[in-house]
Amino acid sequence: MVALTPSTQAEESPVDILLVDSRQLVRAGIERVLSDSGHLTVSDVAANCNEAIRLARRQKPQIIMVNLPGSSVEVLDGASKIRRQFPDIPILVLADESELIIQERLLQAGVAGCVSSLCSVGELFTAIATVLKGERYISDSLARKLAERRLPGYEASPFDQLTHRELQVFLLVAEGWDTLAIAKELCVTRKTVNGYRNRVLEKLHMQTEVELMHLAIRHGLVRIPGTI
Amino acid sequence: MEQPDIRILLVDHQEMVRCGLQRLLNDMPQMCVVGEACNGEEAVQLSRRLKPDVVLIDVQIPGIGGLEATRRISRGGADIRIVVMASQIDDLFPIRLLDAGAAGYLSKNCGIEEISDAICVVNRGERYISADIARQMALSTLPGGEQSPFGRLSQRELQVMLMVAQGQSIHDISGHLCLSSKTISTYRYRLYEKLGVGNDVELARLAIRHGIVGIALQP
Numbered sequence: 001m002v003a004l005t006p007s008t009q010a011e012e013s014p015v016d017i018l019l020v021d022s023r024q025l026v027r028a029g030i031e032r033v034l035s036d037s038g039h040l041t042v043s044d045v046a047a048n049c050n051e052a053i054r055l056a057r058r059q060k061p062q063i064i065m066v067n068l069p070g071s072s073v074e075v076l077d078g079a080s081k082i083r084r085q086f087p088d089i090p091i092l093v094l095a096d097e098s099e100l101i102i103q104e105r106l107l108q109a110g111v112a113g114c115v116s117s118l119c120s121v122g123e124l125f126t127a128i129a130t131v132l133k134g135e136r137y138i139s140d141s142l143a144r145k146l147a148e149r150r151l152p153g154y155e156a157s158p159f160d161q162l163t164h165r166e167l168q169v170f171l172l173v174a175e176g177w178d179t180l181a182i183a184k185e186l187c188v189t190r191k192t193v194n195g196y197r198n199r200v201l202e203k204l205h206m207q208t209e210v211e212l213m214h215l216a217i218r219h220g221l222v223r224i225p226g227t228i
Numbered sequence: 229m230e231q232p233d234i235r236i237l238l239v240d241h242q243e244m245v246r247c248g249l250q251r252l253l254n255d256m257p258q259m260c261v262v263g264e265a266c267n268g269e270e271a272v273q274l275s276r277r278l279k280p281d282v283v284l285i286d287v288q289i290p291g292i293g294g295l296e297a298t299r300r301i302s303r304g305g306a307d308i309r310i311v312v313m314a315s316q317i318d319d320l321f322p323i324r325l326l327d328a329g330a331a332g333y334l335s336k337n338c339g340i341e342e343i344s345d346a347i348c349v350v351n352r353g354e355r356y357i358s359a360d361i362a363r364q365m366a367l368s369t370l371p372g373g374e375q376s377p378f379g380r381l382s383q384r385e386l387q388v389m390l391m392v393a394q395g396q397s398i399h400d401i402s403g404h405l406c407l408s409s410k411t412i413s414t415y416r417y418r419l420y421e422k423l424g425v426g427n428d429v430e431l432a433r434l435a436i437r438h439g440i441v442g443i444a445l446q447p
Contacts, residue, residue, distance in 0.1 A: 023315055023336040025343065029248030036251065067242075069288075069315040094242075118266075118290075120243050176430040210432045211395035217436075217443050224436050 015132060016043035020052045020078075022068060030067065033121055040128065049078025053085050060089065063131060067094040067117060072102045072221050073171035076180035080109040090131035094119070098220035100145055101159045105167065113137035159219070162201050169196040173209050174216035233260040234351050237278060239271040239285040239297070240264075240313075249284075252340045259344060263375055268292035274306055282347050286336070287314045287325065295321075302329025305374045309350040311343075314361075322361050332356035377423050378440060385422070388415040392428050393435040 017034060017044045021027045027045045034040040043061055046052035052064060064082055068075050072095075079093050095103050097116045097191035106114055112131040115123060116139055123139065130137040138146070148154055162170060165186070172182045180199070183190045196211070206212050216222040238261050242245040247266050253259045263278045264364050265271040268291040275283055283301055287294035288296075310323050311332035322333045323374060331350040334343065335358050346356040357365070383391060391401045400415070402409045425431045435441040 009379050012386050024339055025313065025336045026245050026250070026315075028252060028340050029242075029245040032248035032251050103422075118241055118243070121247050123242070124244055129410075173429060176425075176427065176433050207397045208395050208428065210392060210428050213429045213432055214395055214443055224433050 012039075014039050014041040015063065015128070016041060016059075016061045016130070018042075018044045018046065018052055018056055018064045020046045020049060020064065020066045020068065022047045025066065030065075033124075037125065040125075049074070049082055052078075053082055056082070056086055056089065060086075063090050063092060063128060065092045065094070065128075070223060071171075072096070072099050072177065073168060073175065076102055076105055077168065078172075079106055079111050083110045090134070092127055092131050092137070094124075096220065097141065100142075100149075101157055101167070101219075102221065103142055104146060105164065107136075107138070114137045114142055116141065155217075158204055158215070159221075162200060166196050166200050166203070169193060170200045170204075170212060171216065171221060173197060173200075174213040174222045176213075192220070231258060232283055233258050234347055235260055235262045235278070235280045236347065237261075237263045237265065237271070237274055237280040237283045237303055239266070239268075239283060239289060239294075241266050241286060249340075249343075253344065256340075256344050259347065266290075268294065268297035271297045272300045272304070275306070276304060279306050280308060281351055283308055283310045284343065284347065285310060287312050287321065295325060298325055298330050299328040309353075311346050311350055311356065313343075322357065323366055323415045326355075333361055334358040337362050376438060378435070378438060381419070385415055385419055386418055388412060389419050389423075389431065389435065392416065392419070392442065393432040393441040395432070 016223065017040060019027055019030060020028065029041040034042055044055045044059065046055050049066070066075060066079055075093060075095060079091055082091055087215065092107050092113040092115070093111050094115055094117040095106065098120065103114045113127045113136060115127045115137065119139060127137040158168060158227065168186065169182060172185065179190050179193050181219065183193045186193070200205070206215065213222065217224065236259060238246055238250055240249065243266065250261045250264060253261050262280055265274050267289050271283065271285055285294050287296060294312060298312060301308055301310055307330040310329060311334060312330045313334050313336050315336045316320065325333055330332045330348045332355065334346055338358055342358065349356040378386070387405065388401060391404065398409050398412050402412045417430060422424060423431060423434055425434055432441065434441065
């Protein structure tokens with residue numbers, strides 16, 4: 001078992017964590033590991049980020065931990081939304097390692113920590129302890145990859161040039177959302193969505209939305225259920 | 229007479245989930261986790277070495293993946309039952325996994341009690357499919373929900389469908405097939421209707437899920 005901060009934690013009440021995960025079984029597993037540590041407890045669970053915001057309003061947790069499978073746009077938007085609502089609660093996101101652009105944008109949005117969803121239990125505890133102190137935590141492999149991007153000669157990702165809104169529209173299009181649904185989700189007009197979509201097509205040198213989808217799948221930003 | 233514990237190999241890519249499930253299962257009567265693996269290759273190796281009664285495996289694991297691991301373990305000859313857990317439910321995948329030799333299929337949205345029920349059921353040699361997945365499977369076999377909706381397409385529709393799913397524009401398709409853009413659009417809307425999709429991306433995703441179109445490697 002990994003001790004968090006052995007000195008004072010033992011006498012204090014455990015740290016309240018709000019866990020965001022859509023799967024009951026996964027929540028149960030993570031809850032058990034956290035509570036077995038003796039100094040952490042899952043005070044509430046939410047299936048998605050909107051539910052997390054509702055729950056956090058009622059009872060403020062000390063950390064919000066997001067572990068959502070599948071949709072990277074859901075993680076990015078959801079975590080950003082939580083951050084705006086509760087700027088003083090540290091958010092720790094478990095994200096897929098392949099989605100570098102998403103992790104980078106999450107950090108830009110003010111998320112306190114980003115770890116690989118494949119990280120060890122030990123690293124998870126370290127990340128929790130770090131963000132709890134008010135510091136930020138980035139896993140070693142993510143830090144290395146982000147640093148590499150700053151080096152000369154590094155081939156930029158095609159998605160770097162997309163603004164936050166463009167990235168959102170790109171991911172939603174790649175997940176098969178139509179213009180109307182995207183407009184509703186982002187609270188903008190269809191015309192605005194079309195404008196974003198056309199700019200994305202232009203910036204990424206693509207002709208069709210299906211090409212965008214193939215690009216997103218190739219870069220691990222979108223996954224299709226039933227395929228590995 | 230007391231039944232021996234059911235020996236379980238637990239396969240999941242998230243260490244914190246694996247670790248938690250292992251403790252939850254070990255707390256239950258008759259359940260004993262004898263090994264853990266984080267990817268498909270390790271799952272196959274450990275199944276051979278440990279010869280567990282039941283392998284509880286997540287379908288989205290790295291390496292060869294849950295489907296291929298299931299196939300290899302079930303063809304390994306040992307009497308090992310496999311229960312697959314899935315984060316996202318898909319109507320096609322359970323059938324492929326059951327074909328590959330899985331005895332059980334569960335949504336990861338189930339509780340720990342259901343996992344333990346499923347393990348007991350498959351250990352008796354029966355099959356276990358969680359209710360939400362069974363419902364989807366049942367619906368997909370009703371009239372109007374055939375296994376492959378692509379079987380109902382005409383030759384021409386199939387041609388247009390493949391081109392759309394590969395990312396070609398209406399303009400390109402009409403050029404290739406020597407048909408007007410209007411005709412291609414008519415085919416496209418008929419495709420949407422027959423396949424039950426609302427746009428090109430949904431059509432492409434459906435084709436990928438059915439293995440009809442692969443992911444384009446080059447833009």
